[in-house]
Amino acid sequence: MGCLNRGYILRLLLFTVKFAWCFYPRDQLDDRTTSWHQEGSGNPRVRRSLGSEVLSGTDDGTCTPLMAFSDILRKDTYPATFDASSELSLVWVGDESGIILVLTTFRLPLIIISYGQSKLYRSDDYGKTYQEITDLIKNTYIRTEFGMGLGPENSGRVVLVGEVSGGSHGGRIFRSSDYAKTFVQTELPFHPLRPVSYSPEDPTCLLLISIHYELWISRNFGETWKLIHESVCAAKWQIKMSVCFKAHLSGAVWSLTMKITNDFGQTFKVLKDHVHSFGLWGRFLLASVMEEDRLKRKIYVSQDHGDTWNVAQLPSVTQEQFYSVLAANDNLIFIHVDDGDTGCGTIYTSDDRGIVYSKSLERHLYTKTGGETDFTNVTSLHGVFITSVLGEDNSVHSVISFDQGGEWNHIRKPENAECDSTTKDNEKCSLHIHGQYSISQKLAVPLPPMSEPNAVGIIIAHGSVGDAVSVASPSVYLSDNGGYSWNRILDGPHHYAILDSGGLIMAVEQRDVPIGTINWLAHSTDPEAPSDGCVLGYKERYLRLRKSSVCQNGRDYLVSSQPESCVCTLDDYMCDFGYFRKENESTCEEQPEFQGHELELCIYGEEEKLKTNGYRKIPGDKCTGGVNPTRQEMDMKKKCPNDVQTKMQDNTASSVPVILSVVVVLIVAVAAAFFIIKKYVCGGR
Template sequence: MGSLSLAWVGDKSGVVLVLTTFQVPFFLMRFGQSNLYRSEDYGKTFKDVTHVINHTFIQTEFGIAISPDHSGKVILTGDVSEYGGFRLFRSRDFGLTFEPTDLPFVPLIQMLYNPRDCNTLLTLSFTVLDLWLSEDFGATWRKIHKSVCLVRWGPRNSIYFTTITNGTCNDKGMLDLKKTIDYGKTFRTVASRVYSFVLGGKFVFSSIMTGARVIHISVDGGEHWNIAQLPAVDHQRFYSILTANEDMIFMHVDDPGDSGVGTIYVSDDRGTVFSKSLERHLYTTTGSETDFTAVSSLKGVYMTSILTEDGTLETVITYDQGAKWQPLRRPQNSNCDTETSTNRPNRRCLSFFHSANFTYMPRTAPRHTASLLSLSTGSVGDSESSLPPDVFVSDDGGYSWLQALKGPHHYAILDSGGLLVAVEHTDLPINQIKFSTDEGQCWHTFNFTNDPLYFSGMDSEPGARSTNVSLWGHRNDHTKWVVITVDFRKLLTRDCEYRDYEEWLAHSADPSGSNIGCVMGYKETFLRLRKDSVCWNGRDFAVTKKQTRCPCSVADYYCDFGYYRPENSSECVEQEEMISRALEFCLNGTTEQLQTTGYRKIPGNQCEGGFQPERKEIDLQRLCTSDALLPKTQVSFSYTAITVVVVMAILLMSAIAGVWLVKKYVCGGRFLVHRYSVMREQVEANKIEGVDDVDTNYMETEKTHFNDDSDQDLLE
């Protein structure tokens, strides 16, 4: 029942906190012991500082809550139930000292920092599910709402949460979605009959019960809603939001029959009209596992897995936000027998790179840096082979791959891509770490200890700028944790100079050779480190790049609503079920007719001139009514009697005027809808494109910059 949690505190501070916890369940209670250790030299040495938290037991699920603003704020939630409750230990000096504060409630989840003001915190209380807020870094608390199921910080200090009037949080489809922009002084109900909600990019998603679950999308914080429009989809299938950014949304829709595969659809910039992007997308029947991941070095680049017609897993990649997908190119130094694969059509050389969501060992997610370097675990073989996973590296955003290491490994990227480190995954004790200074072409080994340890995990400072990596585990006696930090700074003996870098045109490795470098409407040139340069990029290293816009071409467009691209084709053709049918959809309460030649511009694409297909949305002046959302405003503070009378008079006059205006000019408050089942969060280091977890049965705590094993994605 022992666990270890390691957290980096601040940026460039060198402070690492380690919390070890031993707990034993006893009937409905847990008893345990915690120890806190602190390092000021990136984990090379540690001091036992358990006394600064008065030897208080810290439950594992609360862990170490680090503020996302790198200001040195730390919160530990201590269990002092033998004295009547829980106690916060708050630090503003990178964990050097802690101030205890007794909580007036029993917390259910870890403290949630406001990303814009880390002195402001949110949490839920146990049993009664009250929503509590603190504006002074946890010193004092006030209850701002009762019966809250799920809460999330929104943009500009807003708070979104679902609440129940009667029943329990398990009564999905009976919840209200509320919003406050003044820290709980006033509330507005922005949706009723809510099953779940999600925040992602500029979008708010709300799943509404109208006989089935119906997804509404808002781009203005819940003030106005539209319905996701997907052509010819059975409304009872499983749905999932894969990711959402400021431009658009990726949504998975299951095929009929609970097959574990489905189709990815991509939205317009309103998040309303969707087009087919990728078929046979793998999403396991448990509804929680997918390989969909963003490659952070280049905008619009995503990788995911499909299940081929012969039942084989294969990884595909897109460079233009899902307009076109292609299989990963086979690594040149892989062992796949291409001649045999050619002679036997049912044996094709496929690449399958799996992320942390699958059960392959080690559970290490793909790693990326802004320097175009990517690391991933995967297998290369034909449709009949079963090979153990190896480690592969790409230095051009995923166009080409190199088999870097044989067998499964845990790995990390250091010094902004100038250094790669890896530890072999094995059940035996280890004492070696592997490292590479040329982007994985050559590897060297270093004995980091004379007394091998059973490896449990590795971690490096978030941001991939450090040259330190910490490894932890235990030795044969199993009596204590061991943390060993290796500093590679002495290996990189000189600072990098201008001559150590070279210009590189992104997407120039595209084998199609069409309009080389022009992707998402622009060419992007990077200044990146040469492979033969062994030098230190430094903590202040920033990727240098310049952009040039390109003329528009067919590649800058999605297939429009009701159209798709056949395999190995760049042209958009009409879907069979949509032929001779009017393309109509509901938008902002009126029926719109789409007149299109089959193309709509990719959201975020920056091309100019060139190919400009005709596209019109015509208002048919026909109402499309939906009562799925019943927004209403609630005010939590009281006024004097005179103020109440004045306000009521104003509201009455406004209502009369509003009714007259609606009858005369407006079509009515109707909303667009599309049914779906599940939304899913994919958060990457507090910042990547993604959406929040909406499972109200299991409210997962946001642990900013907190890693309890080596498989967390450390890059921001």
């Protein structure tokens, strides 16, 4: 239920789906895994917990006897009714403003045209009450696919994109800079194709691409617009108010070029030609560039916004294959390289420069047709990623990494869950997570895995337990330690949300009917071991609510940790360029195709030779001392071979005899002409 967090949109098909709303404290999600505390054979008791924000308390701030959870929720539940519609969109306007906008839309396709209707509602008390404000947008139909564009952070800015009929030459937007109290109607000289893009540095600067692929920019929050370039496929804001975009080149040859403007379209600088796609991830700017034969592509990486580029040390891909950046941070990049028409590929992870890559995971599930992958960045704990691999029999299996892709393992079977009936070996059955691939296959999975940065260690997801992902109705599983252990908490598909910084889990059962704190060590698996909790070279200790607490963290809650450095072990290293780890093994082996060959790299245009024992430190790892495998990149003091120059030299060398022959023929012809002119034209003089 991303709608309960700022910037997310919840769309419910109200005509076909009916939801039963249920709120659960984290330890009350399933009576089979309850954490109610019992002593002897007596009745269950609930622990008292501090937190006067939730319950009426005494003057000293301690809690009075707890009410039943249902009574608490009934007291603080405020129902809202909206007009019947086919879709409903809900957004927060600012993190702490209390402002919520709800847009309901109804569209009825007729024989030639279609009839559409929108209604807009606003709440300024965190959703307790709503007021209809449709008259502020003059009853205009707001586009459902990207109708509500919110400004960054707490800017209070909202842009609503309307749909204008009657053969209008342009579109219409409604602009608000006061948290949707008032709107200003503005006519556009074009029809928008994609959502409005705000500059992260100045929310008054906007970008829009028209249906005719024109790039328009506004520097006064949409009041006036300027066309700065035509034939633009994609555009992104960069730092210092620069705009990076991909444009068609005119002419008979189909080609794309990547340009940048630092002065709002006055001048342009070409960054790369023959660009297939590009993207900006943190400090890394990546471009997929077609080679001269137009049959293969390579990845180019820049850390200075396109001033200099390096070729990523990755396999080239053909027109039938693709690259995909799965995730990136300031330390490293995850890139999927398609293996061909197999539905899977290989994940590579970069060094801290984004240039040298090594294998992280083979047979990574990534469909070619729809582009679905289960790759999930667990934002509630550093370094944790979950994804799926494709078995030789086309079965789907879930794997998890706790060290940014250095090593992948199967997800441990929950203690309160049984292996399904299709399991062949109970010793090998594990938890498998339903992600985007399951959703694309129309399984009963309403949401992919969910985590929140401020809910430390919490992951909630649909899954099944067995040899592989099951097509049967899934259960809901929860981990509160970043994926090391899981519990089954609900049967059947549910919508869910993580509230109050992890202090409360909300679940919504989907029915297909007609209309306290504790000191917690992250990554802890063996409390007796000295290195327990050491991942990426350090330990992190957090304070968070006890499972049985019904107190609130509150809106001002900030996650704080106590980092502690660890001694280096092999777990702090990933396989180096030319090496890989087999599944469930910790040692790195040399890739067969590199055996017996020197490892040569091209870095910043200079050829370098790599001497390695097969390991390189994981980017972002902060360990000290301990194991330190030797690794050296030696500058060969020569430029990298350039394919174009090499071809030109080869062509020049092969054409020397031809050139000499042509020169000889010309000399003979000139001499013969001179002789004829001298003898017959000039009378022999």
